[in-house]
Amino acid sequence: MAKTSRVPMREQEPEERIYNFNEVALGYNEEEALLEARRCLQCTKPTCVEGCPVGIDIPAFIALIKEKRYRDAYTKIKEKCSIPAITGRVCPQENQCERSCVLSKVREPIAIGRLERFVADYSAEEAIDIETESSRDKRVAVIGSGPASLTVSSDLAKTGYHVALFEALHLPGGVLTYGIPDFRLPKDIIKREFEYVLQLGVEFIPNVVIGKTILLDELLKDYDAIFIGSGAGAPVFLNIPGENLLGVYSANEFLSRINLMRAHHFPEYDTPIKIGKKVIVIGGGNVAMDAARVSKRLGADVSILYRRTREELPARLEEVIRAEEEGINFMFLSAPLVFSSNNGWVNGIECQEMELGEPDASGRRAPIPKKGATFSLKADTVIIAIGNRPNPIISRSTDGLKTGRNGEIIIDPATGKTSKVGVFAGGDIVSGSATVIEAMGAGRIAAMSIHRYLTTGVW
Amino acid sequence: MYRIVEKKRLSANVVQMVLEAPLIARSIKPGQFIIIMVYERGERIPLTVVESLPQAGLITIVFQEVGKTTRLLGKKEVGEELFAIMGPNGNPFPAKLYGDVVLVAGGVGVAEVVPIARALKDTGNNITTIVGARTKDLLFFTDVLGSISNNLYITTDDGSSGIKGLVTLPLKELLDTVHIDMVLAVGPTIMMRSVANVTKSYGVKTYVSLNPIMVDGTGMCGGCRVTVGGETKFVCVDGPEFDAHQVDFDELMQRQKTYIEEEKLALKLLEEGNG
Numbered sequence: 001m002a003k004t005s006r007v008p009m010r011e012q013e014p015e016e017r018i019y020n021f022n023e024v025a026l027g028y029n030e031e032e033a034l035l036e037a038r039r040c041l042q043c044t045k046p047t048c049v050e051g052c053p054v055g056i057d058i059p060a061f062i063a064l065i066k067e068k069r070y071r072d073a074y075t076k077i078k079e080k081c082s083i084p085a086i087t088g089r090v091c092p093q094e095n096q097c098e099r100s101c102v103l104s105k106v107r108e109p110i111a112i113g114r115l116e117r118f119v120a121d122y123s124a125e126e127a128i129d130i131e132t133e134s135s136r137d138k139r140v141a142v143i144g145s146g147p148a149s150l151t152v153s154s155d156l157a158k159t160g161y162h163v164a165l166f167e168a169l170h171l172p173g174g175v176l177t178y179g180i181p182d183f184r185l186p187k188d189i190i191k192r193e194f195e196y197v198l199q200l201g202v203e204f205i206p207n208v209v210i211g212k213t214i215l216l217d218e219l220l221k222d223y224d225a226i227f228i229g230s231g232a233g234a235p236v237f238l239n240i241p242g243e244n245l246l247g248v249y250s251a252n253e254f255l256s257r258i259n260l261m262r263a264h265h266f267p268e269y270d271t272p273i274k275i276g277k278k279v280i281v282i283g284g285g286n287v288a289m290d291a292a293r294v295s296k297r298l299g300a301d302v303s304i305l306y307r308r309t310r311e312e313l314p315a316r317l318e319e320v321i322r323a324e325e326e327g328i329n330f331m332f333l334s335a336p337l338v339f340s341s342n343n344g345w346v347n348g349i350e351c352q353e354m355e356l357g358e359p360d361a362s363g364r365r366a367p368i369p370k371k372g373a374t375f376s377l378k379a380d381t382v383i384i385a386i387g388n389r390p391n392p393i394i395s396r397s398t399d400g401l402k403t404g405r406n407g408e409i410i411i412d413p414a415t416g417k418t419s420k421v422g423v424f425a426g427g428d429i430v431s432g433s434a435t436v437i438e439a440m441g442a443g444r445i446a447a448m449s450i451h452r453y454l455t456t457g458v459w
Numbered sequence: 460m461y462r463i464v465e466k467k468r469l470s471a472n473v474v475q476m477v478l479e480a481p482l483i484a485r486s487i488k489p490g491q492f493i494i495i496m497v498y499e500r501g502e503r504i505p506l507t508v509v510e511s512l513p514q515a516g517l518i519t520i521v522f523q524e525v526g527k528t529t530r531l532l533g534k535k536e537v538g539e540e541l542f543a544i545m546g547p548n549g550n551p552f553p554a555k556l557y558g559d560v561v562l563v564a565g566g567v568g569v570a571e572v573v574p575i576a577r578a579l580k581d582t583g584n585n586i587t588t589i590v591g592a593r594t595k596d597l598l599f600f601t602d603v604l605g606s607i608s609n610n611l612y613i614t615t616d617d618g619s620s621g622i623k624g625l626v627t628l629p630l631k632e633l634l635d636t637v638h639i640d641m642v643l644a645v646g647p648t649i650m651m652r653s654v655a656n657v658t659k660s661y662g663v664k665t666y667v668s669l670n671p672i673m674v675d676g677t678g679m680c681g682g683c684r685v686t687v688g689g690e691t692k693f694v695c696v697d698g699p700e701f702d703a704h705q706v707d708f709d710e711l712m713q714r715q716k717t718y719i720e721e722e723k724l725a726l727k728l729l730e731e732g733n734g
Contacts, residue, residue, distance in 0.1 A: 168545065168675075168677050169545075169675060169677075170496060170503075170542065170543040170545070178675075178679075206543070207543050207544060207545040208482060208545070209545060209546070209548065209677060212486070212546065212547055212548060213482050213483060213486055213545075213546065213547065214482065214486065233677070233678070233679040234678050234679065235679070235680070235681045237681065237684075237691060239691070243691065244684055244685070244686060244691060244710055244714065246713060246714060246716075246717050249682075250680060250681040250682075252679055252680050252681065253674060253680035253681055253682045256674055256675060256679065256680050257674060257680075260674075261502070261503070261674065262500070266721065266725075267721075267724060267725050267728055268500065269500045269501075270500060270501050270502040270527060270528060270725060271502045271503075271674070272718045272721035272722075272725075274717060274718060274721070344713040344716075391677065391678060391679065392678065392696070393677060393678065393696065
C-alpha cells in the first residue's frame with residue numbers, strides 16, 4: 001500500500017499568485033484525500049501522535065477518511081484540536097507528526113497536515129455537535145486570543161468553565177490575524193474557527209489591554225484562574241544607523257497594516273501602506289518570507305537579506321521554496337550595517353559580507369564578518385524581520401510575576417504555572433516566537449493544570 | 460458599546476464628544492491616551508481623553524477634524540456608536556510637586572493638557588498656562604484652563620486675542636523674569652520643538668507629549684518610534700511624555716509626514732463623496 005508516493009497538493013501557479021492574495025495551497029479534493037489516506041499503514045503503535053503537541057489521534061481520523069466518514073473524522077480531530085482548518089495550514093508538520101510517521105524512513109510520510117485540512121474544510125459548513133461537560137461555577141480569564149489562548153479557552157469551556165477571552169486589538173486571533181497573510185491563512189478560515197470557540201460559550205472581550213485597561217491583580221479578584229497568552233508582539237530592531245528613516249518598517253508593522261488593517265485595499269480601507277519598487281527584507285524566518293511575499297504581491301522587486309546560508313534559514317522549507325518560485329531573490333551571507341537616505345526616505349543599505357565560522361549556542365554555524373568585504377544595495381523599502389520579544393505590558397504592570405532576560409514569563413513547563421498563584425502562561429509570551437502548534441501544546445498543558453487547580457484548590 | 464452621548468463643537472473644526480467607555484473611564488490617568496476606530500474599515504488613531512467620569516462610565520475626547528478619520532468622527536452624532544475604543548495606553552504623566560510649572564498648549568493640545576493641569580494643581584503646583592492659536596476664533600477651553608491656572612496667557616498669531624505672537628514670546632519673558640521648575644508643552648510638534656529650543660538655553664526641565672503615527676498602540680508595530688537621547692523609544696509604551704531636550708524633533712516631524720500623499724487622497728475622496 002505504501003508503495004505509492006504522497007498525493008501532491010494543487011497550488012496556484014507562481015505567475016498567477018503573485019498578483020493576488022488568494023490562498024496558494026488549494027487543498028485536497030475528496031478523491032485526492034482518499035488516495036492519500038489509503039497510504040496510511042494504521043500502525044498499532046502510532047509514532048505520528050507522539051509528534052503532535054496536542055496529541056490528535058491521527059490514525060483514527062485517517063481511518064475515518066478511508067471510510068468516507070469525514071464528519072466523524074472532523075469530530076475526532078476536534079477532540080484534541082479546536083482549530084484544525086488553521087493547524088492543517090500553518091503547522092510545520094515536517095518537524096512534527098509527519099517527521100515521526102514510520103513511512104518517512106523509507107519514503108514520503110503521510111501528508112497528515114493536508115488530510116487534516118481536507119477534513120476541516122469539508123465539514124466547514126456543517127454544525128458540529130459539541131459535547132461539553134455540565135457547567136461549573138468557576139471563572140477563568142484568558143489574555144490574548146492567539147493559538148495558545150484559543151486552545152485554553154476551548155478546552156476549559158468544554159470542561160464547563162465560564163471563560164472570558166480578553167484581546168487588546170479589535171479582532172480575535174492574535175498573530176494568526178495580524179501576522180499571517182491571507183495567502184497562507186485566509187481570514188474567513190480564522191473567522192470560522194473562532195465562531196466555533198464562541199459556540200462553546202467563550203465570552204470574547206476585545207479592545208481591552210490587560211495591564212492597562214484592567215490590571216492583572218484586579219482580574220484575579222473577578223476570576224478564579226488566569227491564563228496569559230499575550231504572545232511575542234514586541235519587534236526587535238537592528239540598532240543600526242538610519243533605522244528610523246521613512247520606508248523602514250518592522251515586519252510587525254508592515255504585516256499588521258496589511259493583514260489586520262487591510263492596507264492593500266487602501267483607499268477602500270483607511271489604513272495606508274507605502275511600498276517602493278525595490279524592497280529588501282532582513283531576516284530568514286517565516287515572518288521574513290511572509291513580508292517578502294506580501295511585498296511581491298504589492299508589485300515590488302523583493303530581496304531577502306540573510307546573514308547565514310540557505311541551509312540555516314529558520315523558515316519552513318515549503319515557504320522558502322514558494323518564495324523562490326515567486327521570484328524573490330535571496331542574498332545569503334549578508335548583513336546590514338547602515339541605511340542611507342534621500343530626503344528622509346531610505347534609499348539603500350550598506351552591507352557586510354559574512355562567512356560561516358564555528359557553531360554557536362544555537363548549534364548553527366555563526367556568521368562572521370568578512371574583513372573589508374562590504375557592498376551597497378539600493379532599496380526604497382526595508383522590512384526588518386529579525387524576531388520578536390514577549391510583549392512587556394503585563395509583566396511591567398504586575399508585581400510578583402517572574403520574567404526572564406528577554407521579558408519572557410517564567411513558568412513550570414509541566415504545568416504552565418507562573419510565580420503568581422492562580423496565574424498560568426503559555427505560548428510565545430513564555431517561549432519567544434515559536435510555532436502555532438507549540439503554543440497550542442502549551443495551552444493544552446495549562447488548561448489541564450488549570451482544571452486540576454480549580455478542582456483541587458491546590459496550587 | 461462606545462456610544463456617543465454628547466457632542467459639542469468647540470471651534471470651526473474642533474469637536475468635543477462624551478463617549479460610553481466604562482472600563483477606560485475607571486482606569487485612565489492624566490497623560491495617557493486611547494486608540495479609536497470610527498468604523499470597521501477605519502484607521503486606528505490615538506486620541507487624548509480630556510476628562511473621565513468613572514461612576515458614569517463616560518470619557519470626554521476633543522479632536523480636530525484634520526484628516527479623513529477625524530472628519531468621519533466629527534460626522535458621528537449623539538446615539539451613534541464607534542467601532543472600537545482601546546485604552547488607556549502609554550504611561551501617566553508623573554503629577555508630583557514640581558513647584559512653579561509652566562504649561563504651554565496649542566491646537567488640540569489645549570484639551571490634552573487639561574487633565575495634567577488638574578493633576579498638577581491637585582499636587583500643589585503653582586501653574587502658569589500659555590495657550591496659543593492662530594486667531595481668536597480657534598481658541599477654546601481658555602475658561603477651563605483659566606480656572607485651573609494661577610496665571611493664564613493667551614497668544615494669537617494675528618493679535619485678535621491676547622498677546623500677538625507665538626507661545627514662545629510670553630514663555631521667554633517668564634523665563635527671564637520668574638523662577639520656573641518645569642515646563643510641559645503639548646500641541647503641534649513644531650510648537651513643542653520651539654518650546655524645547657527656548658527652554659534648553661535656560662536649563663529648565665521640559666517635557667513634551669508626542670503624537671506620532673501609530674497602528675496598534677501596544678508596542679507591537681514600532682511605527683511610533685522616535686529617538687530620545689540617542690535611543691529608539693516607542694511613544695505608545697515608553698511615552699507619550701518625554702524629556703523635550705532629548706527628543707529628535709526633526710526625525711519625528713519627518714516620520715509624521717510618511718503618509719501625507721495617502722492622507723490627501725483619502726480626504727479628497729471623502730470630500731467628493733467617495734470615501
